[in-house]
Amino acid sequence: MSKRHSIVPPISQAGPKPPVQFSSSITIADSAVLTGSNPIVIHSESVVHPRARLESLGGRITIGRRCVVHERSTVGAVGTEGRVTENGVTLGDYVTVEVAASIEAGDTVIGDGTTVGVGAKVGRGAVVGKHCTLTPHTVVAAGEVIPDFTVIYSNGMRRMDKRGVVELKNKGQARQIEVLRRMIPSNPSKFQ
Amino acid sequence: MAPLTPYTFIQCPCSDPSTLASSRPADASSPTSISGQERDDDDGRTFDPRAPRSNYSLYPLEYLLYCEDCHQIRCPRCVSEEIVTYYCPNCLFEVPSSNLKSEGNRCTRSCFQCPICIGPLGVTSLEKPADANLLAAPDNAASPPSGPYILICSYCNWSSTEIGIQFDKPNSIHAQLAKMRNGGVTRLTAKERKEKRREAAAQSGTGVPPTAAPTTTGGDGQDLDVEAQFANLKHFYQGQLADANAAGASSLSSLGDLGFASPNSLSRIMSIYTGGSLHDKKAKTRVGTMREALDSDEGFKLADLDESGAIEKLHEEGYDGTVSSEQLSNQPPNVGEVQLHGRSRFASELRPIPYLLRTKRSKRCPICRHIISKPEAKVQTTRFRIRLVAGSYIPSIAIRPLPGGGPPPDTLQPLRPAQFLLTFKNPIFETVKVTLASPATTPGRFASKVTVLCPQFEIDANTDVWDEALNKDGDKERRRRKGEDSGSGPAGGGQAEAGKIWERGRNWVSIVVEVVPASLRPPTISFGKKEDTGPLREDEDVLEIPMFVRVEWEVDAGGDEVGSVPSKDKDKEAKEKRELAYWCVLGLGRVSQG
Amino acid sequence: MSRRPPRGEYIETDTGNKVARKATLVGTQNIMLGGKTVIQPEVMIRGDLARSVPSSSSTASSSGAAGGAPPNNTAVAIGRYCFLSRGCCLRPPGRLYKGAFTYMPLRMGDHVYIGPGTVVQAASIGSHVHIGQRVVVGEFAIIKDYVRILDETVVPPNMVIPSFSIVAGQPARVVGEVPEGGHEAFELRELYKTVGNNPQPAPS
Numbered sequence: 001m002s003k004r005h006s007i008v009p010p011i012s013q014a015g016p017k018p019p020v021q022f023s024s025s026i027t028i029a030d031s032a033v034l035t036g037s038n039p040i041v042i043h044s045e046s047v048v049h050p051r052a053r054l055e056s057l058g059g060r061i062t063i064g065r066r067c068v069v070h071e072r073s074t075v076g077a078v079g080t081e082g083r084v085t086e087n088g089v090t091l092g093d094y095v096t097v098e099v100a101a102s103i104e105a106g107d108t109v110i111g112d113g114t115t116v117g118v119g120a121k122v123g124r125g126a127v128v129g130k131h132c133t134l135t136p137h138t139v140v141a142a143g144e145v146i147p148d149f150t151v152i153y154s155n156g157m158r159r160m161d162k163r164g165v166v167e168l169k170n171k172g173q174a175r176q177i178e179v180l181r182r183m184i185p186s187n188p189s190k191f192q
Numbered sequence: 193m194a195p196l197t198p199y200t201f202i203q204c205p206c207s208d209p210s211t212l213a214s215s216r217p218a219d220a221s222s223p224t225s226i227s228g229q230e231r232d233d234d235d236g237r238t239f240d241p242r243a244p245r246s247n248y249s250l251y252p253l254e255y256l257l258y259c260e261d262c263h264q265i266r267c268p269r270c271v272s273e274e275i276v277t278y279y280c281p282n283c284l285f286e287v288p289s290s291n292l293k294s295e296g297n298r299c300t301r302s303c304f305q306c307p308i309c310i311g312p313l314g315v316t317s318l319e320k321p322a323d324a325n326l327l328a329a330p331d332n333a334a335s336p337p338s339g340p341y342i343l344i345c346s347y348c349n350w351s352s353t354e355i356g357i358q359f360d361k362p363n364s365i366h367a368q369l370a371k372m373r374n375g376g377v378t379r380l381t382a383k384e385r386k387e388k389r390r391e392a393a394a395q396s397g398t399g400v401p402p403t404a405a406p407t408t409t410g411g412d413g414q415d416l417d418v419e420a421q422f423a424n425l426k427h428f429y430q431g432q433l434a435d436a437n438a439a440g441a442s443s444l445s446s447l448g449d450l451g452f453a454s455p456n457s458l459s460r461i462m463s464i465y466t467g468g469s470l471h472d473k474k475a476k477t478r479v480g481t482m483r484e485a486l487d488s489d490e491g492f493k494l495a496d497l498d499e500s501g502a503i504e505k506l507h508e509e510g511y512d513g514t515v516s517s518e519q520l521s522n523q524p525p526n527v528g529e530v531q532l533h534g535r536s537r538f539a540s541e542l543r544p545i546p547y548l549l550r551t552k553r554s555k556r557c558p559i560c561r562h563i564i565s566k567p568e569a570k571v572q573t574t575r576f577r578i579r580l581v582a583g584s585y586i587p588s589i590a591i592r593p594l595p596g597g598g599p600p601p602d603t604l605q606p607l608r609p610a611q612f613l614l615t616f617k618n619p620i621f622e623t624v625k626v627t628l629a630s631p632a633t634t635p636g637r638f639a640s641k642v643t644v645l646c647p648q649f650e651i652d653a654n655t656d657v658w659d660e661a662l663n664k665d666g667d668k669e670r671r672r673r674k675g676e677d678s679g680s681g682p683a684g685g686g687q688a689e690a691g692k693i694w695e696r697g698r699n700w701v702s703i704v705v706e707v708v709p710a711s712l713r714p715p716t717i718s719f720g721k722k723e724d725t726g727p728l729r730e731d732e733d734v735l736e737i738p739m740f741v742r743v744e745w746e747v748d749a750g751g752d753e754v755g756s757v758p759s760k761d762k763d764k765e766a767k768e769k770r771e772l773a774y775w776c777v778l779g780l781g782r783v784s785q786g
Numbered sequence: 787m788s789r790r791p792p793r794g795e796y797i798e799t800d801t802g803n804k805v806a807r808k809a810t811l812v813g814t815q816n817i818m819l820g821g822k823t824v825i826q827p828e829v830m831i832r833g834d835l836a837r838s839v840p841s842s843s844s845t846a847s848s849s850g851a852a853g854g855a856p857p858n859n860t861a862v863a864i865g866r867y868c869f870l871s872r873g874c875c876l877r878p879p880g881r882l883y884k885g886a887f888t889y890m891p892l893r894m895g896d897h898v899y900i901g902p903g904t905v906v907q908a909a910s911i912g913s914h915v916h917i918g919q920r921v922v923v924g925e926f927a928i929i930k931d932y933v934r935i936l937d938e939t940v941v942p943p944n945m946v947i948p949s950f951s952i953v954a955g956q957p958a959r960v961v962g963e964v965p966e967g968g969h970e971a972f973e974l975r976e977l978y979k980t981v982g983n984n985p986q987p988a989p990s
Contacts, residue, residue: 005813005814005815006810006811006812006813006814006833006834007805007807007809007810007811007814008810008811008812009807009808009809009810031810050810050812051810051830071830071832071875071877072830072875099875099877099905100875100903100905117922118905118922119903119905119920119922133349135347135348135940135956135957136905136922136924136940136956137920137922137938137940137956151348151349153309153347153348153956153957154309154348154956154957155956157309157348158512159308159348159349159350159512160512161349162351162353162354163344163349163351163353164353172882172887175882175885175886175887176880176887178887179838179880179886179887179888179889182838183834183835183836183838184834253967254965254966254967254968254971255965255967255968256967257966257967268965279948281946281947281948281951281960282946283946284930284946284948309942309957310957310959311942311945311957312942312944312945312946314944345942346924346925346942346943346944347924347940347942347943347957348957550948550960555966565966571948572930574930574931574932574949574950576966579966581966581967582967583967583970
């Protein structure tokens with residue numbers, strides 16, 4: 001056990017291998033899971049943690065620049081309806097999808113700089129604005145439209161983020177990505 | 193509905209009126225006689241777990257303490273508490289009790305809760321860190337972040353800039369905040385206010401505050417906050433009283449001395465609110481009336497009845513700008529806002545909430561005043577000097593459905609017998625004799641039948657674990673023997689038999705209780721007396737069995753037990769009988785309503 | 787039931803740790819287990835997110851060598867008799883520190899129970915702590931000894947939970963106090979015996 005650097009039991013790669021379009025500067029962990037039949041596009045400097053799931057069965061997945069998709073999150077989950085749309089999930093730039101969060105497919109949009117908290121759920125077709133914060137366990141219903149700078153906290157309470165720290169946050173994200181690039185061995189070729 | 197996990201609640205004797213009545217006249221130092229008496233009183237009376245009073249007397253075993261001198265169970269409601277340490281739950285610093293009187297019961301360092309979501313607030317620098325070259329430069333070259341600083345909530349992203357507050361220093365935020373109103377306007381502290389007034393008084397040349405020509409500082413009274421207004425009023429009336437006392441040599445009639453403006457009622461009111469020694473008993477002076485405050489320096493403030501500003505603000509900010517009643521109730525009192533005597537209606541008027549202090553408390557027996565629980569005074573230690581918990585004196589009772597009867601159903605079927613296994617675990621180092629008694633049917637509207645198959649048994653002492661390990665073979669043998677005793681079938685599928693123990697171990701015994709749950713249909717026909725035919729009430733479908741437990745054991749009659757009465761047969765042997773009796777409630781599960 | 791699988795479900799180490807083969811441990815060289823700790827299947831521990839900025843005491847080290855690892859870069863330290871339930875996730879907290887982003891170690895004491903589906907990003911967890919299921923412990927939270935966190939709680943980042951607190955809600959607040967007689971309930975020795983390749987039945 002001491003020799004091994006990680007214990008990562010294999011996951012059965014169910015379903016087809018999706019066509020991917022990666023920027024050369026992305027970081028994607030070897031044990032990330034990409035499935036589906038529609039294209040998955042990841043723009044520059046984004047990071048996909050181990051055991052994150054990107055499912056394009058319900059439509060194309062687009063991940064913007066400098067996004068961080070954490071472990072165990074699911075981007076593009078096919079909901080109960082199982083419909084296929086052209087754009088499954090679109091993440092803007094500087095989006096953070098936290099641990100065990102799930103974003104359903106179906107023309108779902110997450111705006112620039114938005115954080116989807118730990119275990120949060122975004123329903124199919126929801127449009128979350130820019131620089132929003134969904135605190136842990138938040139549920140955004142299918143088709144809901146969340147205005148920019150909204151904070152959803154305490155089981156659905158809402159308020160406006162008036163900190164005005166977009167610049168600062170983006171810089172922080174860039175710093176975090178610099179560190180993650182060194183820590184997470186990237187293996188984009190596995191998915192191409 | 194979530195399936196109910198079986199529970200055991202124990203009744204503290206403090207709530208039993210018969211105990212209270214019997215223990216008052218009796219000497220507290222004769223515990224055995226009390227419990228004996230109590231038992232006699234209890235005969236023929238069944239404890240009803242559904243009685244409204246029972247809500248307040250039933251506790252899980254973990255919540256109960258035990259007084260070694262009274263030999264009785266004590267509950268959180270009957271013990272008397274003494275505060276050992278005050279500390280802030282956020283910074284974990286101890287607050288000396290002397291500070292409490294002057295500073296109040298909140299943390300005066302930099303610990304605040306978010307006024308929006310009550311999450312913790314952190315101090316961060318507003319200024320953007322000089323970045324680009326920072327990353328390349330080594331750490332020590334990084335300049336320490338400089339002000340201004342703000343409080344920020346990392347959960348809901350509230351920041352103190354929303355109420356217009358920034359700080360110069362990252363530490364002692366509480367002191368800085370005390371000098372600031374929302375919007376960054378400076379606010380006088382009590383000390384400064386006093387000094388200012390003294391200066392004003394010195395300027396006017398007399399010791400008494402000026403009455404005719406007010407030295408107005410602000411002009412209008414709008415900048416008076418609650419604290420300043422109170423201080424000014426207090427000062428003004430003190431001056432008035434002094435005047436009245438000086439001038440009141442000629443005693444007038446006491447008639448008409450009851451109005452608000454009379455010195456007597458004033459001094460009475462002031463002694464109520466300030467707690468000071470303003471009330472001078474000797475001064476029986478009677479001055480007809482005194483004048484009232486006239487300007488803001490004297491604490492006068494026109495009621496602001498014009499709410500158009502608030503309405504306009506409401507139009508502008510909408511619902512999002514208002515506060516909820518919960519947020520309002522979390523606000524510290526007298527935060528010094530102008531509006532409505534410190535009550536805020538808009539989110540922009542909220543103040544960061546300094547953390548309420550928490551305490552470590554020791555507990556005393558209410559009867560003999562002995563300490564039965566005492567934590568170490570230091571905040572960071574979790575040790576106790578004294579911790580007499582009931583769990584180390586009385587047997588614990590665990591409940592589970594009897595295996596072998598198919599998969600345990602989530603609900604109990606009415607009119608179908610169900611068996612439960614009660615496991616009694618003995619915590620003490622003596623063998624105890626347990627006697628159980630329960631009514632044949634449960635009290636309440638729906639009487640379920642209850643049969644305790646083995647109401648009397650002994651549990652072996654809680655010997656050392658190593659003893660068990662050494663005597664493992666013997667123990668096993670005994671268990672097997674018991675198994676042969678109790679049933680002929682194989683282990684686990686055995687038949688429960690009346691008068692027999694189900695299973696026994698080192699310091700535990702399992703017995704079987706059989707219940708026949710009642711049907712939950714309210715009676716439709718009433719026989720003679722008036723019966724309650726209402727619909728099912730909350731939790732009325734939970735099958736609860738009241739059970740009287742009596743535990744008897746023998747102890748070495750130590751010399752230290754001076755007050756204890758020797759056993760009833762008066763033999764002064766080395767052994768002494770002890771007994772403890774109490775009611776408990778076994779919650780078995782919900783009865784199906786099908 | 788009928789036949790034992792040829793390979794046990796758990797890897798049992800010399801120090802008594804029981805690590806499920808189906809657990810995901812990333813960066814095991816940075817994960818310290820104190821012994822007698824149970825890691826159930828589908829648990830994930832991010833040991834790879836180790837401290838990237840050397841601690842302030844060793845700033846002068848000036849390790850010019852690329853990737854010169856500091857002597858101690860433990861990312862997750864776990865004490866004895868901890869129980870990590872199925873599907874929980876432990877990851878070190880990260881923040882900007884002096885303008886640079888770094889992860890800080892996550893330290894846990896003894897007898898810490900972490901419920902299924904819970905995500906922990908605390909800075910430190912004391913001993914005798916019970917965390918329920920589907921709880922989120924935010925970054926840099928500090929949980930002291932003898933704390934019970936009820937199911938579905940969201941502990942906000944940087945929160946300090948003092949000893950003997952019962953905590954619930956979103957965001958978490960102290961809703962009660964652990965009674966004096968409830969200390970023993972935090973012991974996990976018995977629970978430890980009930981899992982592994984040769985589990986013993988729970989005592990009644």
